[in-house]
Amino acid sequence: MTFKLTLAAVTAAVVAAFSAGAAQAQITDNVVRIGVLNDQSGIYTDLSGPGGVDAARMAIEDFGGSVAGAKIELVSADHQNKPDIGSNIANQWYDRDGVDAIFDVPTSSVALAVQNIAKEKGKVMIDHGAATSDLTGKACSPTGIHWTYDTYALANGTGRALVEQGAKKWYFITADYAFGHALERDTSNAVTAAGGEVVGTVRSPFPSTDFSSFLLQAQGSGADVIGLANAGGDTVNSIKQAAEFGITQGGQKLASLLVFLSDVHSLGLEVSQGLVLTTGFYWDLNDETRAFAKRFGERNGGKMPTMVQAGIYSSVTHYLKAVEATKSDDGKTVVDQMKKTPVNDFFAKGGTIREDGRMVHDMYLMQIKSPAESKGPYDYYKLLATIPGDQAFRPMDKGECPLVTK
Known part of the structure; x- marks a missing residue:
């Protein structure tokens, strides 16, 4: 009798340990990697560029630097407004570097290419800088979100x-x-x-x-x-x-x-x-927008944030909340959670993410x-x-x- 009880206890412990390990394994390699892909040297540098990267960094810092027990890492790159360069970076990030979600991606031709890659790989792409409404139209994706504005x-x-x-x-x-x-x-x-x-x-x-x-x-x-x-x-x-x-x-x-x-x-x-x-945003709309803008400006030489930079902070935060809620970095799982959750922050009040990936806000x-x-x-x-x-x-x-x- 004692042996049977001991064996049962051991079996239960093994099952519990396996289940805990399986749950933890939902965060791939125990790191959530966020990539900001934008123009850092050309005509769209000022509207996002290094400031967009810093907006993502601010969101990660404010979240505490980790999510669901996993470390958050940030990478960035310059796509030079060229679809081939943007596509090569996206493929490398998703396949080799373990990037879970790509943000920003100005230049519509680049954004359309990167969203298609993300769709094929089941990875997240949240766009800010590109404008074409086709991102949530004929080129929509189950793991793609268009956050800030569109044509x-x-x-x-x-x-x-x-x-x-x-x-x-x-x-x-x-x-x-x-x-x-x-x-x-x-x-x-x-x-x-x-x-x-x-x-x-x-x-x-x-x-x-x-x-x-x-x-x-x-x-x-x-x-x-x-x-x-x-x-x-x-x-x-x-x-x-x-x-x-x-x-x-x-x-x-x-x-x-x-x-x-x-x-x-x-x-x-x-x-x-x-x-x-x-x-989609102006820094001087209300006390909340002014508070964010003041913090951003202190880190960026007194510059006030554009709607793209503010949107990046907002979406990175919303993404991390979804990872926390699902304990997963699976693209479809996280985006589905983001769609279930209203966006309420300094950028948007009562914002909703539709089935087509459009984040609807004033x-x-x-x-x-x-x-x-x-x-x-x-x-x-x-x-x-x-x-x-x-x-x-x-x-x-x-x-x-x-x-x-x-």
């Missing part, structure tokens, strides 16, 4: 607002790659739905420094609005050269469809004042202040309207995402 929200905000103000005829200067094409498409749809029309478009090489010929074509088109379907350094150069040509003084409006705080800082208020824009229609209205560095925006998330982003059944239940 549909930008178009629906800025495009619709200007048409409603009477600027009905549009001419586009479009960056000739996936992002520019998507932004032109979505803005054209918003403009025509609001009663406007598109009278012409011209495609500019990406990246580009000389927009003079494109601006002259737009100036001669008779359009009420010249829509800039570009971003980063391309946007800065477009606006500077438009000012040199006196385009707005001649009566035409300039619609910069994607403007970051870093762009306005580079341009200065004399050049950019009066522009209307749509953003967007903001802003106007750039005049020099006289600004109280100092980075005091650049005034709020015109808050656009509720369910109005800002494309309806899920309109995106052609194959994951969406019909």
